[in-house]
Amino acid sequence: xxxxxxxxxxxxxxxxxxxxxxxxxxxxxxxxxxxxxxxxxxxxxxxxxxxxxxxxxxxxxxxxxxxxxxxxxxxxxxxxxxxxxxxxxxxxxxxxxxxxxxxxxxxxxxxxxxxxxxxxxxxxxxxxxxxxxxxxxxxxxxxxxxxxxxxxxxxxxxxxxxxxxxxxxxxxxxxxxxxxxxxxxxxxxxxxxxxxxxxxxxxxxxxxxxxxxxxxxxxxxxxxxxxxxxxxxxxxxxxxxxxxxxxxxxxxxxxxxxxxxxxxxxxxxxxxxxxxxxxxxxxxxxxxxxxxxxxxxxxxxxxxxxxxxxxxxxxxxxxxxxxxxxxxxxxxxxxxxxxxxxxxxxxxxxxxxxxxxxxxxxxxxxxxxxxxxxxxxxxxxx
Numbered sequence: 001x002x003x004x005x006x007x008x009x010x011x012x013x014x015x016x017x018x019x020x021x022x023x024x025x026x027x028x029x030x031x032x033x034x035x036x037x038x039x040x041x042x043x044x045x046x047x048x049x050x051x052x053x054x055x056x057x058x059x060x061x062x063x064x065x066x067x068x069x070x071x072x073x074x075x076x077x078x079x080x081x082x083x084x085x086x087x088x089x090x091x092x093x094x095x096x097x098x099x100x101x102x103x104x105x106x107x108x109x110x111x112x113x114x115x116x117x118x119x120x121x122x123x124x125x126x127x128x129x130x131x132x133x134x135x136x137x138x139x140x141x142x143x144x145x146x147x148x149x150x151x152x153x154x155x156x157x158x159x160x161x162x163x164x165x166x167x168x169x170x171x172x173x174x175x176x177x178x179x180x181x182x183x184x185x186x187x188x189x190x191x192x193x194x195x196x197x198x199x200x201x202x203x204x205x206x207x208x209x210x211x212x213x214x215x216x217x218x219x220x221x222x223x224x225x226x227x228x229x230x231x232x233x234x235x236x237x238x239x240x241x242x243x244x245x246x247x248x249x250x251x252x253x254x255x256x257x258x259x260x261x262x263x264x265x266x267x268x269x270x271x272x273x274x275x276x277x278x279x280x281x282x283x284x285x286x287x288x289x290x291x292x293x294x295x296x297x298x299x300x301x302x303x304x305x306x307x308x309x310x311x312x313x314x315x316x317x318x319x320x321x322x323x324x325x326x327x328x329x330x331x332x333x334x335x336x337x338x339x340x341x342x343x344x345x346x347x348x349x350x351x352x353x354x355x356x357x358x359x360x361x362x363x364x365x366x367x368x369x370x371x372x373x374x375x376x377x378x379x380x381x382x
């Protein structure tokens with residue numbers, strides 16, 4: 001039996017968490033050839049220990065940095081400070097783990113520079129698989145480091161064809177090492193189980209609503225969305241905007257909502273473990289992001305039989321929505337185009353068109369199941 005370890009130290013609730021858990025679980029569920037383990041770099045996985053135990057995913061802790069678990073890590077400066085602390089305090093411990101445990105494979109998702117550097121410096125036998133998430137932004141130093149570390153990587157995986165093509169064009173890695181590996185985002189049983197759960201918020205029950213989900217960050221572009229919604233309710237005053245998520249822009253978004261007199265129309269309801277009950281009951285889902293790769297929430301919406309309106313940002317939405325066969329696209333950050341699409345959807349009397357787009361999304365979402373992920377990652381590992 002071969003051992004597969006995952007290195008993905010996160011500082012906030014990000015989609016990578018479920019991707020890592022589902023990836024490890026898919027190997028456990030569909031094959032007897034692998035033993036999986038997640039590296040707990042400072043205690044970030046502590047809240048998921050019971051879930052990991054049930055799914056028979058091992059956990060190895062390298063540090064217990066209580067102070068890092070307690071401090072606020074949101075925002076660019078604070079998150080970068082946390083990354084530096086994780087890097088420094090895990091340098092020796094991760095090295096010791098790799099030398100002593102000798103895992104066959106190490107899949108690296110976040111703070112990837114540390115395991116790559118260890119592989120460059122020390123004679124580590126573990127095969128390292130780099131998981132690229134998002135369109136790589138390379139400054140000179142990062143490009144040199146990637147080039148230096150390229151020969152030490154066993155394989156590189158990308159979540160979308162667009163990112164894969166871009167990575168090949170950079171000519172940093174041998175093309176034979178680069179693979180398309182879609183994230184294991186959805187669980188049909190989980191969706192069916194959770195979609196019928198009652199929504200707790202009484203104000204949501206009273207009106208129809210448009211749904212947005214994601215970290216409250218610049219990337220998600222929720223300020224643009226809220227400003228646009230101020231125009232939407234002038235024409236459709238019986239609709240609400242519900243935004244699910246947490247993040248550093250919470251207070252800023254609150255100010256924008258109050259400035260536009262939208263306190264009774266736009267609601268920030270925080271992080272929700274069960275998002276499917278909100279997908280199930282919304283008019284449609286909107287993704288306003290400046291970039292995504294691929295956009296986990298798009299796949300979740302598709303799998304929930306929810307109509308989708310997305311920006312045409314790089315990298316995932318245009319590939320996933322496929323020339324508007326599976327939903328609607330608007331030009332990123334273009335208010336007039338966005339409002340035109342919104343009005344078109346709300347006034348659309350062609351139910352057959354809407355039904356076909358929802359069906360197309362449902363079919364697309366099947367590429368992102370645990371089993372679909374397993375079939376590809378099995379080939380990557382073997």
